[in-house]
Amino acid sequence: MTKRLRSKGNRNHHSKTTVQPPKRHRRTAKFTTMSTTEEAISTITANTLQAKEFPPLRYAVDGYIAEGLTLLAGKPKIGKSWMALDFAMAVATGGLALGSVECRRGPVLYCALEDNHRRLQRRMSQLYGNVEHWPPELHFATQVRRLGNGLIDDLREWIERHRPKLVIIDTFAGVRPQGRREGYEADYSALAPLQELAGDLCVSILVIHHLRKMPSDDPFDMISGSTGVTGSVDNPFVLHRGKQGVTLYGRGREIEEMEQAVEFVGGMWKVLGDAAEVRRSEERNAILEVLEEVDEPMGPKEIANALGKSENNIKQLLFKMHKDGEIKKRGRGRYCAADET
Known part of the structure; x- marks a missing residue:
């Protein structure tokens, strides 16, 4: 018997095969139902914020050191500690800092971590030896625990007990967490607890710090460490000596940006005025x-x-001085003093 074999390949030889596209599964977002009281992100509406009333921001040193965390950085031996001591004494007595700046009187804690009692007494005697009684509201500490090792708890307890207007930590290196962690995150997390403490207790905290050796057009870029240091504080200051003298640079969240010419005489700092104006006056003289x-x-x-x-700078200044009547013009491009005939 002969069997007829039918090739499967010939079956449906002339039919078209339709290729079905793969099914696409529609993805739907899954949200976890959470009650209002359990929301992870706490918010405030704009109209609620508009109605809130806040007490005015208070300064320990008017225009310079406000409630919050302030950083004062400068090179070694420039006189940072002398300035800090001036702030401390002025606040403790309700006197004047930097020669003319009003201060809000109150207790002060000065953590002088690079000094001892003998050196502190010598400095105080040099500055305030003629004062019969040094203020009992000025407290000194030469040893404290480090950040991450109990300092925040110690400061919180002291602040809640004495209610100071100003706390000074001189220097940051004396309380910095020990270890080899470096970079933005390490620097930011080191100072952040102090900034949070200052905000919680409405107190002014001043931290003294160093500048790196590498120069920069922006004085704040010279602050030792990463930008995490300046990022974690409310108001950074830089005390820098340039070719035309010493300038105190300040900027921040709670103060007007400033460049103040300052002078250091006999252990005391004095504000001379806006740096640009002072330098210009010096050049004119x-x-x-x-x-x-x-x-x-x-x-x-x-x-x-x-x-x-620079000849170009002198030309510009001569033009302004002639316009202001400080000098006289004799001939083309030549000048003499105004009182010369």
Whole structure:
């Protein structure tokens, strides 16, 4: 018997095969139902915020050290500790800091971690030896525990008991957590507990810190460590000595950005005024002195050479001084003192 074999390949030879696209499963977001009291993110509406009333921000040192965490950085031996001691004494007595800045009187805790009692007494005697009684509201500590090892608890207890207006930690290196952690996260997390403590207890905390050796156009970039240091504080200050003198730079969340010319005499710091204005006045006085010493009018190049300054800067300053009546013009581009005939 002959069997007829039918090829499967020939079956449906002329039919078209329809390829079905893969089924796409629609993904739906799954939300966890949570009661209002269990929300992980706490919010406040804009209209509720509008109706809230806050007490005015208070300063320990008016315009400089507000409630919160303030950082004062400078190179070694520039006089950071002298400035800190001036702040401490002025707040403890309700006197003037930096020669003219009003302070809010109250107890002060000064953690002088690089000093001992003998050195502190010597400094106090140098500055306030003529004062019959040093203020009992100024407290010194030369040893404290470190951050991450009990300092925050110790400070909280002391602050709640004495209600100080100002707490000074001199220096940050003396309380910095021990270990080799570096970078933004380490720097930020080291100072963040102090910033939180200052906010919780409405107290001004000042931390003294160092500058790195590498120069920078922005003085705040010279603060030792990463940007986590400045990022974790409310108001950073830099005390920096330049070619034209010492300048106190300040910026932050609670203060106006400033560049103040300051002077250090006999252990005391004094604010001279806005740095740009003070430096300009100094340069004008220098030009007047040069013109008064000669018998003939001088040109910008001669004056610049005598002062070791840029000729372009001197030209601009001479133009302004002539406009203000401080000097007289004699001939083309030559000047003399205003009182010369």
